[in-house]
């Protein structure tokens with residue numbers, strides 16, 4: 242059955258990106274369109290959206306909401322495959338340098354910004370004459386949409402047949418704010434209860450999404466189990482346990498129009514499973530960019546990541562002395578906490594021939610680093626899905642990951658006896674276990690044919706969005722029947 246779907250996200254690649262949420266929001270819709278759904282996307286318009294290289298046109302539709310200052314205006318553009326995307330402009334709320342706030346924090350008026358966005362989305366679809374069967378909300382910024390639908394918009398005939406799916410991309414980000422901000426949302430005080438928006442005496446946008454949506458999903462099967470435990474539930478495990486029948490784990494995919502070494506315009510030489518030797522040119526390019534001086538037969542490792550505790554950066558810091566004794570080079574591309582940034586900066590200053598750090602968010606450099614490296618490190622403490630390890634597979638850059646969440650699901654341990662597997666995994670987040678996995682990888686690297694087999698196993702793996710899109714499609718249908 243062809244469905245009318247509206248996907249709502251605070252960031253959508255290539256219009257705005259801080260992490261994996263943008264990649265998913267930009268790639269799932271074209272895959273759903275291929276399944277013949279009428280899928281449309283909506284997001285805020287930020288200054289950075291103008292740099293996406295896409296034509297953005299005004300729709301001459303104003304969104305003036307009684308609960309909020311100023312007015313929004315609607316724009317439209319297209320994603321890959323001709324998927325319509327609408328952008329809500331509001332000078333006061335979204336015309337800012339950052340998407341969410343200064344790195345590591347949210348703007349103080351986040352409640353107002355994302356409450357406005359959520360209500361404006363509902364008004365926008367009416368003005369666009371689009372009656373969605375499913376509104377697919379993503380992460381806390383959209384958590385109030387299901388709440389509005391079941392309160393302020395409960396009797397609105399436009400939405401009488403509309404159901405909601407709320408996808409959790411990272412439970413660690415919850416949009417919790419002081420109770421006093423509730424009035425800004427336009428929602429009634431009666432919703433501030435344990436069964437409603439109240440979370441440890443604050444209001445929680447995420448909890449709103451978890452409780453008021455018809456169906457829930459998260460981005461890998463393992464993470465859907467982990468978030469129901471005290472260890473990784475971030476206080477929401479009780480709610481998720483209660484809703485476990487409605488909670489589904491669907492693995493993200495790889496957008497092969499963006500991440501494919503055979504066609505990638507951002508890397509110096511294209512290569513694929515049948516032209517592996519060209520990857521050498523990408524390695525040479527990487528060496529040149531960072532003036533590295535690796536031994537000819539030693540591997541280049543890389544990390545492309547937010548520098549936050551979640552990503553297991555402390556493990557790398559603890560392992561520094563041991564890593565310094567190995568014949569390896571390491572390139573880090575990332576931004577985040579000042580402590581981590583200065584650690585990597587100092588490390589590359591101490592060992593400029595083998596350690597390189599780029600403290601910035603640079604999409605194009607990310608592609609070149611991934612293509613030029615031999616191994617990719619992702620020792621996350623928790624990882625809902627993780628995308629970069631799947632991009633690494635595609636680029637023949639062998640992942641060494643912690644066996645958690647989507648990393649556990651997407652990487653199979655390599656065995657040099659059977660020749661099966663795509664990378665290396667360790668379970669316990671301690672330096673000695675990480676180093677053990679790394680040692681195993683380094684010894685395989687010395688066996689040219691074994692390493693080639695391992696690279697090819699990863700490159701041949703089909704992680705395209707087609708499979709995930711089919712699963713979302715079934716989940717939407719199931720949600721409509723519920």
Ligand code: ADP
Pocket residue numbers: 259260261262264545546547574575576601602603604605607626627628629630
């Ligand atoms: P998360 O969403 O938790 O940050 P993911 O692995 O799901 O992690 O997605 C991260 C996305 O952001 C990937 O596309 C990755 O390549 C990209 N990325 C992260 N940091 C940087 C950076 N400093 N420069 C360029 N791309 C980055």
